[in-house]
Amino acid sequence: MATTIAATATAAMKTKTTGNRRDNDKATTRQRQTVPRAYNFSPGPAALPDAVLECAQAEILDYQGRGLSVMEMSHRSAEFVEIAERAEADFRNLLGVGDDYAVLFLQGGATLQFAMVPINLASEDAVVDYVHTGLWGTKAIAEARKLCRVNVAASSEEDNFNHVPHVDTWRLNPDAAYVHVTGNETIGGVEFHEYPNTGDVPLVADLSSTLLSRPLDVEQFGLIYASAQKNLGPxxxxxxxxxxDLIGRARANTPCTLDYSAHAAANSMLNTPPTYAWYLAGLVLEWLKQQGGLEAIAEVNERKARKLYAAMDGSNFYRCPVAKRNRSWMNVAFTLADDSLDGAFLRAAEERELLNLKGHRSVGGMRASIYNAMPEAGVDALIDFMAAFEAEYG
Ligand SMILES: Cc1ncc(COP(=O)(O)O)c(C=O)c1O
Structure with a gap:
């Protein structure tokens, strides 16, 4: 696998831009089709690196000479166990996750973690602290309320979730079983750029839309969870x-599928795992290593976000509602001065093959999700388009 993705990743780095399409360079190490690809600003499932999709395509019928697809393999086979172990090793390596942490590849999305976290870390009468910075936090809180006593330690709801409340205003409970934050609110585009020290109370974070976008000090956290479909895979x-030390504390009678200790003991193969998604996540991690790892990707991510926000701040036509100190590197939310132009903006963007810029149905406006796989040229194309649209309608 390493050789295959290396070849495809090298080829992808050589892609050339034609208009707003990325036409794959034919001068590559192996025969490839020329497939024009649009820039996909979807919040998730989100764009995947071309090199990853090409590698998967190349291996779809015959995984490395085994004569079968990864989709058709037993999860207990030596081939798949190797794929799974390599993905975990790469993940640990990229993020610097030590042996004192278990890394689990589970199902059920971050949504299931909204319930698994309290089930595993808090008793029914325990208090848990939640910092409420957007709609994913709302869902996490609603689920936790069914399972224990929730203290909303801080909230920006009154300000339309446009910032993260300053940590010195948080009303934390010293006896809380954990403190929960949503590291990046995918809908509002509000991100923590640093995390507080919560002392002996474990910090738990939903990092679905920020994990792997930059280096992270994992030791700050008791538990991190993330759905894959932004920066990790499909x-x-x-x-x-x-x-x-936080594993093995699940409530009595917790079904094994909801118990971290059962998953850890079974190496995330308590039941049949989503093998193909796991394999693709492995390819994404390999690609990320080839980009130079998290420090290198963070540099690109910060630059992409900075130029997009600068384009909005320099215009009276576009507006980003998020406080500057909490603007997300991954999901850039913005509005047009006149929302009756939203439809025209989206249609014109699609014509330029700039896809999925519509904001979440609950908040409206626009949102450009610019995860790791969005090339800088895609952000440049969006900025050019926004300027042209403003020139025409502004
Ligand atoms: C921050 C955050 N948390 C949770 C979720 C829910 O993830 P899933 O639909 O995989 O359960 C999402 C999905 O977009 C998200 O962005």
Whole structure:
């Protein structure tokens, strides 16, 4: 696999831009089709690197000479166990996850983690602290309320979730079983750019839309969870990084499928895992290593976000509602001065093959999700388009 993705990744780095399409360079190490690809700003499932899709395409019928697809393999086979172990090793390596943490590849999305976290880390009468910075936090809180006593330690709801409340205003409970934050609110585009020290109370974070976008000090956290379909792969896998001393505390009678200790003991193969999604996540991790790892991708991500926000701040036509200190590197939310132009904006963007810029149905406006796989040229194309649209309608 390493050789295959290396060849395809090298080829992808040589892609050339024609208009707003990325036409694959024919001068590559192996025969490839020329497939024009649009820039996909979807919040998730989101764009995947061309090199990853090409590698999957090349291997779809015959995985490395075995004569069968990864989709057709037993999850217990030596081939698949190797794929799974390599993905975990690469993940640990990229993020610097030590042996004192278990890395689990689960199912059920981040949504299932909204319930699994309290089931595993808190008793029914325990208090848990939640910091409420957007609609994913709302869902996490609603689920936790069914399972224990929730203290909303801080909330930006009154301000339309346009910032993360300053940590010195948080009303934390010293006896809380954990403190929960949503590291990046995918809908509102509000991100923590640093995390507080919560002392002996474990910090738990939903990092679905920010994990792997930059280096992270995992030791700050008791538990991290993330759905894959932004920076890690296709939908179907949810990664959980949990400090080992927090495993084994699930409530009595917890079904094994909801118990971290059962998943950890079974190496995330308690039941049949989503093998193909896991394999693709492995290819994404390999690609990420080839981009130079998290420091290198963070540099690109910060630059992409900075130029997009700068384009909005320099215009009276576009507006980003998020406080500057919490603007997300991954999901850039913005509005047009006149929302009756939203439809025209989206149609014109699609004509330029700039796809999925519509904001979430609950908040409206626009949102450009610019995860790791969005090339900088895609952000440049969006900025050019926005300027042209403003010139015409502004
Ligand atoms: C921050 C965040 N949390 C949770 C979720 C829910 O993930 P899933 O639909 O995989 O359960 C999402 C999905 O977009 C998200 O962005």
């Amino acid at each position: 939908a179907g896998v949810t990664v959980v990084v949990v400090r080992r």
